[in-house]
Amino acid sequence: MNLKTLLLIFLCTYSFSQENILNLNKADESKFVLDGILSDNELENSVELEIIYEHEPGYNISPSYKTTGYMIYTDTFLYVGFKAYRDEVVASIHPRDNRSLFDDDFANIHLETYGDARNNIGLTSNLYGSQADGIRVESTGYSGHDSGWTLDANFDFKSLGRYTDFGYEVEFIIPFSVIPFPSGNNQRWKINLSTFYRDITKQGAKSRVYSSKQDRDNTCKLCQIDHTIVMNDIKIEKNFDLLPYISSNLSGERTKYYDRINFLTPNLEYGIGANIELSKNLSLEATINPDFSQVEADATKIDINSPTAINYPEKRPFFNRGIDAMDYALDVFYSRSINNPSFASKILNQGKKSRLYLLSAFDEETPYLVPTQHESFSGVGGKSFSNIIRYQNFINSNAQIGVLSSNRSYEGGAYGNLFGVDALFKISNIWKFELEYFVNSNKEPIADWIESDKKFGDYTVRLDGEKISGSALYAEIRRETENWRSFIQYTDLSAGFRSDNGFITENDLKKYSFWHSHYQFPNSELLKNYRISIRQDFEYNQNNDLSRSNFQAYIQLLTVLNTNILYNYEYNFVKTHLDAKFEDFTNHWIRMSTRPSSFLNFSLFYTWGPDISYRDLKLGDRENINFSVEVTVNNNFRIKPSISYSAIKELDGDDFYFKGYIGRLDLRYQFTNDLNLRFISEYNDFSKKFFFQPLVSWTPNPDTIFYIGGNQNAIQDFPDYNSPHYVVNKSQIFLKFQYLFGL
Incomplete structure (x- = not known):
């Protein structure tokens, strides 16, 4: 048997669950009203799907409570309803994507629209219409501890429910325009309906129940969807969205405890973004003078005993759209390294067997990170221009390969280039192999962004125009069964490896891990x-x-x-x-x-x-x-x-x-799913600072937002000040209005 034959057999080895075809019926849009009531008119001719497999705490056993899903579609959206029969229902109102929602009883829809296991889309709602949505990719966490889910993605679907005499019901309207899928008017999507609830018959254990069976002897978690829905003759609408914004802030500070706060002239900013779908697979997004401020204040992390820089999660919607394409074990891409862009653009092309992600940005204030074996050194400098190109080919649900090219150029001729390849192969149901390899070539700026006289090898930490190159290798082989899960990892980062658009905090290492x-x-x-x-x-x-x-x-x-x-x-x-x-x-x-x-x-x-x-x-x-x-x-x-x-x-x-x-x-x-009032206060004993932030926000969809709030910072460290009381040294009032126009 020759090598070509062996490769063909390997690439054609699938680990699909049993596929059940559900041909959905089509209805007129006028039948549907989002009022939280699953009416007989709406459910007429719908296809029922019973949610009958408890995954946790049981394993494919019958659940304690019945849940039924109902599916039907129109020209422009998919309708899914749930009837959940319960003795007790726990639910409250939450802001979008708040993790407290997952402590409620809720219904969930998993969609796999491309059929190649590149990701799963998750849409979640409780009976109040409080929502969460996310993307799941193949996880690389320890022994499957990392589920692969992230709530970074946003899909503008609608949902609402109500209490009933049998428990609760909730309905979803999912516009075809907000979900990525292959071009064509006839669609086949894999779907898995699920529900989570506290099971009072099992000492309050949280039960997870699905319409698809679970296979714990299968490393491919994205492949385990038993049902495929068929929808014919749908309408594909090309989106053209404009996102203008206006924001303002008024800041002031005092240097002596008895002074008034001296406020500066109010700052006014405005800009606009655009998202154009050239086809269902190809979209172009651009923004001029973007305001990438985030509503939520990051919870401060303790870094006093951290020898390397600490990163924070991305919360800016522009960068989160399509971000699952940049999922790496090595942190070669970190979107928050693009700190304060004056212009940014993004092209996302998702084909039947491939995906292309291109990101460009001019950054006015560039973070710079120098990793060494034991420490990292960081600073913020001047202007830069970043280009990221990411391509993936999904050979089938068991094999995918990709390439990455990343470049950052600085004023004065400095640059940071990185190129890499990656692959994921599911060798059989229980074996999986992952590989990443990168090379970099850098020329440092000549700048005072980092003040340090330390050296690593033949190089200095100080930015003095040195040319540095390096490489990185990550490899993992994993075996998972119901009762035994193991992996071997190897990581090799040369002394010169770094990624100017990433978050590499250590190098000069070779690490072997056995689990x-x-x-x-x-x-x-x-x-x-x-x-x-x-x-x-x-x-x-x-x-x-x-x-x-x-x-x-x-x-x-x-x-x-x-x-x-x-x-x-x-x-x-x-x-x-x-x-x-x-x-x-x-x-x-x-x-x-x-x-x-x-x-x-x-x-x-x-x-x-x-x-x-x-x-x-x-x-x-x-x-x-x-x-x-x-x-x-x-x-x-x-x-x-x-x-x-x-x-x-x-x-x-x-x-x-x-x-x-x-x-x-x-x-x-x-107040509602869209409107909330929040107060955050924080005291940092290390810096002896007190922080207070009141905020009112209104977010009727993932992109439209209005908020008004303020920041108050208080300290004791004033000259000639001996009181134990804290006095405000910095104050800020801010507001922003951003509205999505669909044209």
């Missing part, structure tokens, strides 16, 4: 499921000097009241940082989340044991605590206090290398 887990699903009254895992890591530099070696053991269990407990034991054989080397020490962490009632949610993460104080290059006694509580006062009002504490104490003394905390309080009143 093995055992899962059991007893689904008893006290124990729903558990796993035991072990992991071994070896990390070397490029000279093959051992820099880190550790062994970890995990125990995770799901018990009553939706209580999830994960304990980690770590033994460090060797851990180095710069010239310091520490051997043979043990630390621990435990993570616990529970929802003992429908209105109360707890989360705790606690770390203890010796660890390195990176600023002091000493080994100390570490203690980290992250604790949060979310209280649902009623259907509209939620309170969420949280605290993050971090300290390292001398092993042989009572002094601390550092100690502090960040406390945060989030109060939110949701």
